[in-house]
Amino acid sequence: MSPNAPLTAPHSANHADRIAFYLTGRRAEGLPAAGRLRPALQAGYRNLAALRHDFPLVLARSGDTPAPSLRSLVDAALARIATGANAERTRRQVLCVEHEVRVMLQEGAEGSLGELWGKAVQRLAAERDATFADSAKRARSAMAVDGPLLGCDGALPQRLLRHVWQQVQQRKEAALRDRLVRLIKQLSDILRAEFEHSDAGRTAPQLKASVSSGYAELFDFDAMSRLLSHAVPREPMPEARRDRIRRLLGVLDSQPFVALPDAAAAKAAGNEVFGYLFDSCESGLAAWKGRLPRLVELSRAIEIAELEIDGRYNPARHDALFESYGANGLEPEELNQFPDYLVCLDGDTLGATEQARLMEILGSDLPIKLLYRIDDLIEAPQGAQGAQSPGLRGRQIAHMAMGLNHVFVLHAPASNLVRCGERIADGMRFAGPALFCVFSGVRGGPSGQAPYLTAAAAMESRAFPAFVYDPAGGPDWASRFSLAGNPQPELDWPIHRFEFEDAKHQRVSEDLAFSFVDFVAADPRFASHLAILPGAPADEDLAAVDALLLRERRGLPEKVPFVRMIDDADKLHTVIVDERLMREARRWREMWHSLQELGGVHNSHAERLLARERAAWEAELAATPAVVAVPMAGPAPTVAATAAVAQPQAAEEPAEPEHSRDEAYIETARCSTCNECTTLNPKMFAYDNNKQAYIADLKAGSYAQLVEAAESCQVSVIHPGKPWDANEPGLDELLKRAEPFR
Template sequence: MAALSDENKGEVKVSGATQAEEDPRLPLVEELDADALQDSINLLRRFHLGEPGASASTQSPDQTYLPLLLNAFRNLRRFRYEYPLLLLPDTSGELLARPLDEFLQGVLPEAEGSARMLKDNITWLETYIRDQISGQDFSTLARGLAVGAGEALVMQLGLKESDQEVLRADLDELVDNIPQGSHFLPYTHNVALHLLQHTIRHRTQWQREQMMRRIGRAVRGLQQLVEVEAEKTSDGKIIGEGSKFFDSSFMANVVENKSSGTLLMSSERMERIQATLDILTSFELDQSILHLVVRPRSFSIGDAGSINIVESADPCTKALELYDLVAGKLSRVFASLRTAELDVAGAYDSRFHDSWFESFSAAAFSDDERQMISTVVALETAEHATDDCMQSFSTVLASGKPVQILLNIDPHTNPGRESDFLGGLRMELAYLGIGHRHAVINQMSAAKYETLLSGFSAALGSHQACLHLIDTGFSDPQPLHPWIMATAALESRAHPSIKFDPTSTVDTEEMTFAGNPSPEDDWVMNTAIYRDEKGESVEQEVEFTFADYCLLKPDLLDHFRVIPDGCDSKDIVSVGACLNASADEQDRIIPFIWSVDGNGLIQKLVVSRQLLFSCRDRLDFWQTVQSLSGVKNAFVDEAVKKAREEEQLRAASEREELVREYEETIEQARTESANEVMGRLTNALMELDLTLDSPVLTESPRQAEAPAVTPVVEEVESEEVSAPEPAAEEDDDEISFDEPWIDSIFCTTCDDCLNLNKQMFVYNDNRQAIIADTKAGTFSQLVEAAELCPARCIHPGKPLDSSEGGLEDLIKRAEPFN
C-alpha cells in the first residue's frame, strides 16, 4: 500500500528468499468447459446473494489468506516504520517527537569519510534499540538506551583497540546530540495515552512553572504588606539591611508619637490578606497532569507516570465530576491570587471585587489559568458509549467543559451490534460527536503519530469537550503487525482520519481530513507486483477496499469464498467496479477481491452481499466526509464551475476586445499608408514638365536626392501589405495561452503545489497560489501540481523546455487542465 511502501524501506525478512521467489504468483490452471464454468458462476452468485446451501457448497478461505497488497508483510520479522519515537523534552520547542530512524540519520555527520564505522552500522544500532523496547508499554530514557546500544555494537564488531576508541568517540557524539530528558516510545496498545500525556506535559510545563512564580510573587507582596503594617505599631525599631547603622532607642526618643501621620490598615483588609496568604501558601501543584477514568479492572499500563487512574462504572459521568472538583479547588486559588495582586497594587475595591470573587469559577479562568487544570480523560468503549452510557457520553460532549473522551475503535465492527458486526448501517461516532456542534472531534489512526499529536494539541488548546476515536490496530488474533493493521484501516476507508474543530479561527480548517491517502478518490489504488503463469513479473493497479480490510478479521472470513481455478467470467468484477455499477448490473455481476493464500498463490475471493452493503456504507460515509471537507462537494463544484464559466466569458470578451483593437489599428495603418502614397504621387506629378510631349522631371536639388516616382510607389505599396504582419505576430504573442497560469480566485490554499516547488509556486497577499517563476521548475511539476490541485485551477500550458524528458506523456496528462 502507498503508506506502507513509503515507510517500509530497509525491512529485514526472515527467509533468505529472492524477490522473485517472494512475489505471489498466479496458479497454473486449465480452463473449465462451458457447462462447468456456468455451474461455478451460478454457485458463486447464489453464495453472494446469501443462499445457505451455496455457502455450504463453496470453499471458505482460512486465516493464511491475506489481501494481495499486504502479502509482502506476511513474513516480516522486523521492518522500519514510524515507531519507535524519540519523545523530545518540554524545552525542545514546537517539535514533540521524531521517528527513531529519522533522528539517527539526522545526527550523523555529513562530511565524507567521517564516522565511517558508525554510518556503516547505524541500521544495526537502530535494530538493537527497536528490539530492546519492543513489547514494552512505557517509554525508556533515550540516552541510557543509546549508551547500552553503543556498547553492544562495540562488542558485536570485535574491533581492535584503536578502532574501538574511534567508534566510541563517534557514539559519544551521537549520545550528546540526544536532548537530555528524551525518551524512546515503542508502538503499544496505549500509545495514544502516552502521546496525550507527552502533549499535555509539553503544552503545560512552562505555564505551570510561570504560574507558580506568579503565586510566589503575590505571596511575597502580601507578606511585605503585613510586615509594614506590623512596623506601624512597633516600638520604632529599624528593620532591613541598614538597621545596623541606626540606634533604635535614640530614634524612639526623638519620635515620641510614632503613630502620628501613619494610616493603619483596616481590620477588614488585614483579615482578607491573612486569608489570602493561608490559601496561597498552602497550595501545592497537582503532580498528576492527567486524571484517567476507566471501568473497573478494564485497564492496565506499563508505567502510569504522572497519570492518576480512577475506576468508575460510568467513566463519562465520573470524569465530569472529577473535572468540577479539580477546577473548583483551583477557583479558590486563582480568586485568592487575583485578590492578592489587587491588594499589593492597592487597587482592591470591596464594593466591586467582593461579589466578583465570591462567585469566581472556572468559566472566568484566563488561558494561563486553564492550563493549570489537570486534564481529565474518560476511557470508554464504543459499545458502552452507544448503549448504556449514551446519555452521559452526550452530556460530556454538550457540557462545554474541557473533558476528553478517548475511545479505542475496532474499525470493522458496528458499535452497539456485537452479535452482528456488519448488521445495518454503521453507527459513526465521529458524526454523532459533530452533531454536538461545540465539541472537538478527532478520529485518528495511531499509526500516524503526527496526526495524533496535532489532534491532541488542537483539542487541549480549544478548552472544549473533546472526543478522540483512536484505532491502534491491536486485536486478538493478530494476523499482521498492529501498525500495519492500523494503516490498512486508514487506507481502506474503514477508519478515515477526521478532525472537526469548531473553535478554529480558519473557516477552511473547521472540518478537515488531512492524513488520508488519495483524498479525492473513492478507494486507494496501489501497484501490486506478482508472477504470471509463465513466471514473468507483472505490475497491476489494485484498489484497497473495506472488503480487503475485512479479510484480515477472522470473524468475517465466512463472508468470502474462493473462486475455483479456471473460473473466469466478465460477470466477476472487482468490488469497486461493482459498487460503481447500476442497480440492474449489480443483480448480475459478482464482486471479488484479490488475495494470496499461505502458499503464495493468488486467489480471487467472492464477497458476500452483506459485506458489499457494508462497503457501500463505508464509501457513503467517506463521500460525506469528502463533501463536508470541501472535496467533491456538489455546491463547491457548482460554484467553481460557475466562476470558471464567468472567467472564461470574461477572457473571451477581453480577447474579442483585443482583436477589435487590433483590427482598428490595422485599418488605421492602411488608411495612413494610402494617404501617404497619394501625397507622394501628387508631389511627383506636380514636379513634371507637362509642356513636352514626353513629360520629364525638372531638375531640382530635391529631385536629385529623391528616388524615382515608381519605385517610391512600389515600396509604399509593399509596406502596405507587409506592415501589418509584425503587429499581428506581436498581438499573437500577447494573447497566447501556451504559458502556464493559475485561476488564483479558485485556490483553496491546500499547499499541494507549494509542497512540490516553493520557488515556482507562491501565495499572493490573499494566500492564493500564483506562478512566481516558470523557470524555477519543470513541466512535469506543473502537470503534477495540476493533478493534485483539488480546485483544478492550475493550467500547465505547454512545455517551455523541449529537452525535458517524457514530454509526449506529460502533454497528454496536461490536456484536461488547459
C-alpha cells in the same frame, strides 16, 4: 513485490456458483473460505522491523517535539555526523543499530532510547570493526534526547497522549505556580510594611529583629524605637483591608490545584494537591463538580489579589462585583490558567451511563481532554442488524462533537499518531474540551499481525480516516477542518501499483485499490463473507471491488466482486466477496464522502455552483458569435478561440510515461508530499510546482539513499531502478532491498 503465481486447481466454481455466493453467501463446493489471508498490497510489509517506519517513537523528556520517531532522530543525527569520506559507512552502521533496536522491541524489550541503543550496539559490536562502536556513539550523542521507546501497541494511545498532556500541564502549572508565589509574596509584603509602620512594629526587639545580626551592636534600638514613636503617625491600614488580604493569603496558601514550592509542608499540613487523570467520565466529572467551588474561590482570590497589589481595589465598587463572581461559571480564559483533566476511555466497552457523561462533557466548555480508544473497529456483520460497532459509535461521537463547534476533535489511527504530534499538542493546549478518538489496531487484522499494520490499513481503507477539527483554527470549516495525512484523499480509496508473477511466470502489474473490503477481508471474523477462487480463475465474470462499487446494479449481477489477497507463503489468491460485505463497503464509502465534503474535496455545493457557472459561461459563449467575427488588431485572443483551444488541451492530459525497471523515477502525480525523500537528500529529491516530488539529481546521492527513500516512501512511488555506480559498497544487499520497488 513478487508473490508467487497460484497453482492451477482441479476445480474452480462456475459462474452460477460465484453469483450464488455473491448474492446469498452460500458456498458451493470449490469455494473455500478465505482463512488466513492478507491484502495483496500488504505483501511488502511482512517484516515490520526491517522497514524504517514511524515507530518506535521516543517519549522525549526534553526538546521541542514531545514524541519524535526514532527514524527522524536517526536521520537528523546522520545529517550531522555522516559527512566526509566515510559518510556512507557511518550511515550504514548507524542504520544497523536502528534496525537492531526495532528487532529488540519486536522481541519484547523495554527501556529508554539510551538503554536500548546501548544494548543494540553491544549485540552487534562483536561482528563489526572498531569504527562501528564509534559511529553508534556519535549518532547517540547527536540525538540529544532520551526517554522511553514505544512501539505501536495497545498501550500507545494512552501513553503518548498522557505524555503530551503532561508536558502541556507542566508548563501550565509552572505559570500558575509562579503567579501564586508572586501574589503571596506581594500580599505578604503589604502586610509586613503595614506592621513595620505600626507601634507594634517599632518596638526595640522588633527593630532589632529586622536588622542583620552582624550589625546589631552598631544601633541603640531603644533610642531608635523612642524616636520613631514620635514620628508623624501614618494612616493605619483599614481593618477591613487587612482582613481581606489575610483571607486572600489563606486561600492562595492552601489551594490544592497546583503544588507550591513548599509542597512538603503543605502535604504535612494535610493539603494534598489534586490529581487530574481519570479513567471514566463519571469520576472526572464528579471531581470537576466537587472542586468547582474551590476553583471559583481561588480564581476570585487571584483577581482580587491583583487589584489589591495595584492599590486599585475599591470596596464600594468591587465588593458587590466579586460577591457574585463565578455564579455563571468561569470564562474560558479564567479556566485556561488551571490544569486540564485527562480522561482515558475504552470505547469498546463504554456503557450507557458513561456515554451520557461523555456527551455532558462535550456539551460543556469544561477543560477536559478525552481519549476515546477503540481496539475493535468493526465487529463481524453476523451480529444483530442495526447494532453499532465501536468504530461507528466513535465516528458518530466525533461528528457530534464537531457539530457542537467548540470541541477540538482529532480522529486518527495509532499508526498515524507520530505524524499528528503537533495536532495532539494543539488539542491539549486548547481552551475547552478536546476529543481524541484513536483506533489502536489491536484487533481486526489476521492473527499475529502487528497493530501498526492493522491501524495503517484502517486509515488506508477509509475505515478509520484521519481528520482534525480545531475550533481555534479560524472562522470557517476550511480553516478548522483538515483531512491532511489520508493517502490520495480525492479518491474513494487509494490506488497502488501491484506487481506479481503470473501463472506463466511473467512479471505483470496492475493497479489495486485498497478498499474497505481489503481491510475487513484480513479479519478472520469476516471469512464467511469471502471465498477463494482456487487456481488461476477465469476472470470474465469478475470485477474489482472498487470498480463494482462505482456501478449501480440493476437486476441480476453479471460480474462478481473480488479482491487480491496473499497467504503466508506469499501466494496470490483471487477472493470473491458477498453482497453483505459490499453493502458495508458502500456505507463506509458514503461516510468517507461526507468527510471529503467537509474537507472541501468534491464538495457538492461547490461542484454544483461550478457546473452552473460553466453552463452560464457556455451559454454566453454560444450567444456571442460576433465576438469571433470581429477582426482584432492586437494580439488579444477571442473568447471563442480560447475555448476552442482549451477543450482539446483538457482532453489530452499527459499520460504517465512508460518506465523500465532499470530506470530510477518517482510517480510524481501520486506523491503525498510527506517530506521523507526530500529530507533524506534535498539535492537528489525536490518538489515541483504542485509540491510533489521528483528526482532532481540522481547523482547527488548514493544508490543506498535512493533505496532507503523507496523504503521510506509511505505511498511506494519511488522506484530506484538499478545502481549507476558499480563500485558502491553493499550493492548485493541494496539490490535485494530495491527489488520490491523496481
